[in-house]
Every structure is written in structure tokens, then in C-alpha cells.
Amino acid sequence: MINTIIFDLGAVLIDWNPHYLYSKVFQEEEMRIFLETVCTPAWNEEQDGGRPLQEATDLLVAQFPEHEANIRLFYDRWAEMLQGEIPGMVELLQSIKASGKYKLYALTNWSAETFPIAQERFEFLGWFDGIVVSGVEKDRKPFASFYQTLLNRYSIQPDEALFIDDNLRNIKAAEQLGIHAIHFTHVDALKPQLIEYGIPVETV
Template sequence: MTADIRHIVFDIGRVLIHYDAEIPFSRIIPDPQERDWFFANVCTHDWNVEQDRGRTWEEAEDVLIAVYPDHEDSIRAFRKHWHEMVPHAYDGSVAIMKGFIDEGRDVTMLTNFASDTFRLAQEIFPFLTLPRGVTVSGDIGLIKPDVAIYDRHTKDFGLAPSATLFIDDSAANIAAARAYGWNAIHFTGADTLKEELGKYGLLA
């Protein structure tokens, strides 16, 4: 790689911290088929994404309860037990991020996250307060892979796109970042991340 990387941007979910909605719901809805139906039809991925885009949990719950009143308790359980969905950090990638910060490199974060649950995540995982700053989709009403969120992050933090390296677990988000002009690494684990960083001459 020939890029002169001066800015490193981390995604958060499934890059720095684990996320799995199944964890509390394996208890809340013990039957696997019923649970699969619930996630496929009620608290769906598309429904959850709207909270990442800025919709309040109150509105989100009301929308579903109006359609599925018999599932009110389970619907409300999603936000109530959200903290259980982020059970641990990925120590390897967190160590890499901290290493960059300790070296004095410019580290920021760009994440699809609801505003309130992101603040909760910072309380659970204090290392999320260490980078220079963060763009949270729920705060600004933009969401990856919309090119506008990469542009917003670039401008808000004064990044040079060609000198920016983005790390994300989503192939779609990586493709959008590259199309915008950033360098990008598709995260699949800390060991492969180290290998990819080495290609940029970056050693955490």
C-alpha cells in the first residue's frame, strides 16, 4: 500500500464490542422457532435500523405495539434488556485502537448506533471515550452506508479522505467508504486486522 495514513476511523459494533440480540431473547422467548418468527416479523433488522437513524425507542415501540399488541412485553424487552446484547469487548481490536491512540495517531469512530444506547455503551465500555471523537448515526439522522455520513464525518473531524483508513465489519459500509475516497479494511478479526494494517505500514 502506498497511502499515507494520518486518520484511522473505527466502527464499533462487531469491531470493538460484541452485539447479539439473541442473548437476552433466548431467555425471553425460549422457543427457537417462536424467537426466529419474532425477529423476522416484529423486532426486525429494518425496525432496529430506524433507531440507529434517530427514531426514539418510545416511537419505535409504539409502532410495533399498535400492530402486535399481544407481543408488547417482548417488544419493550428489546430496549429494556439491550445492555445484555453487548456482553463483552473484542480485546484484540480494542488493544489495536488503544495502541494507535498511545502512539499519538488520530483515531475517531463512526458508528450506526441509537443515541441513547451509544451513551450506555460508553458507560459499559469506557474505552469508547478514548478516541478524539465519534459520529453516531442516531445523533445526526444519517446512517452507513449512505455516502453523506462519510462526508459528514470527514468534514466534522477535518480528515483528508485519501489519508483516512476505515475499519468496519460490513462489506457494504466498506464499499461505500472506498467509493467516497477513504481507504478501508473489512474487519473479520483482530489477527487479520493486524495483517491488513501491516500492508499500510501501521503497527498498533
């Protein structure tokens, strides 16, 4: 019996993507190369894990001085990477919350320094019974210790919880801890999967 639903935030409820900023700066191919070789996902994950933004920026500027101006844009104009809500997902979250049957939590890889920007912009972040932010904890998915922080803090039984994330790596990590998990791709695919777990959702 599922009594707890745990949501990832980025790419599940919130549309965050560096492309939204850097498409204003580069042509498509230049942007792709820059984000694959300079401001990479691996570099960004270290900030999610607690590395200070200034330290991260200085590190890249020293490594790629020719890209200094565009490196500094990453956090100077970070808010421009937040496009909005993932279509249909906030309505789904609201309907689940309105049922009153489930505890709702968020487990997110997110810098502690940028997360307050999202909190100000997205009212639904206040609907959760708790949010565990990687940058605050200085730990992150897919490490088991990060999931365990959520389980311990809110006394969640793994076999009574369902985790929703767009990253298959994170899904597999949750499953290894005995947490039920759904690999998110689209709201229309998610709804029937939730119904299979006995979670009533609007299917229209």
C-alpha cells in the same frame, strides 16, 4: 500515507447482539423468527437513524400486539444485549493510540438514546479524538452524507483515512468516497491488513 483510522463500533470493538437478551426468553428457533419478523434489523436501523425508541416500540406493538411484552423488552432490557469487548480489538486500539501517529475516530450506527449506556460501560470510547453517532446526526451508514459529516467535522482527507467496519455495505460506501477500507472479520485477519497500510501492530 494513512494518518487517520476510523472504527465502526458494533461487532468491531463492542459485542452487541439481541440474541444475548432474547436467548433468555425464547427457544432458538422462536428467537430466530421473532428477530427476523418482529424486532428486525431494518426496524432497529431506523432508531440508529434517529427515530425515538418510544415511537419505534409503539409502532411494533400496534403491528404485533400479540408480541407486546417481548417487543418492550428490546429497550427495557437493551443493556443485556451488550456482551463486552470484541476479543483482542481494544488491545489493538490501545497499541495504535499509544504510537501517537494516528488520529482515531469512530463512525457508528447507534441510537442516541442507548449510546450513553455503552459510554458508561466501555472506557475505551473515551480514547477517540471524535465519535460520530448516527442517532445524534439523524443520518447513518451507508449514506454518503453520514461519512461526509465525519470528514468535514474533523477536516479528514479521505485518501489519508482508513475505515474498519464489519458490514461490507458500509465498506463499499466508504470506498466510493475515496476512503481506504478494511472489511473486519477477526482481529487476527485485521492485523496483517493494517501492516500492509504501514500501521505497526503487535502480531503475537
